């Protein structure tokens with residue numbers, strides 16, 4: 001059955017791949033983005049070309065009003081939600097913790113933790129059967145950094161993703177009887193523009209060759225896992241944290 005889903009940070013990278021793969025299944029997708037409207041419009045066109053329906057929705061996930069508005073816009077366009085991909089996340093340039101200032105750490109935790117928790121809260125409110133929803137699937141996008149720790153580069157980011165793993169464990173238990181499955185994906189070194197935003201555009205390629213599989217992953221390889229967790233094919237999977245890391 002066609003599904004209605006919202007993807008935070010759905011306009012580029014991993015979120016974009018999940019959106020287009022959802023479109024291939026004929027699903028309807030709210031494509032959230034922060035500021036790059038051109039990329040969001042291109043992704044919407046790609047979802048529609050793939051066979052789905054889509055709208056672009058601007059909004060910062062760490063802004064509560066904007067986050068609620070992106071859920072409202074998706075439900076207004078397509079009806080009640082069946083799935084949410086809690087994907088928006090950022091890194092900052094690599095640095096030792098001793099050299100990080102508070103503004104950087106606040107921004108990482110605001111977007112990656114508070115934004116993700118607000119998104120999960122809203123997903124719980126909308127999809128829980130006891131609250132009038134029709135059940136569904138929440139997919140949280142964590143990172144292998146949650147278990148590797150990000151030393152010398154991103155211990156702030158790694159900690160923010162540790163919170164996502166813990167959220168997944170707790171919320172999956174909280175919502176099990178409410179028809180909502182909650183799982184996480186932990187991507188490894190995936191070729192997207194996030195590495196350039198952290199000051200190392202070649203990071204996925206350089207480190208990816210050191211993984212057991214011997215190369216970085218593609219956004220589509222992560223997107224496939226996300227769409228599987230959204231789909232009914234994973235109906236008995238909840239509370240799982242799936243590494244998509246080439247064995248790293």
Ligand code: NAP
Nearest residue numbers: 009011012013014034035036060061088089143190192194
């Ligand atoms: P990306 O290519 O940098 O894309 C980021 C997306 O998130 C864009 O659509 C961006 O919108 C949006 N975004 C950024 N800040 C936002 C905010 N405050 N509110 C709403 N949307 C926001 O990133 P990616 O590599 O696909 O990463 C997606 C997720 O996977 C993140 O949670 C990341 O931590 C995780 N991850 C990635 C890797 C990897 O190697 N790539 C590895 C592990 C985990 P704009 O275009 O408007 O800025």
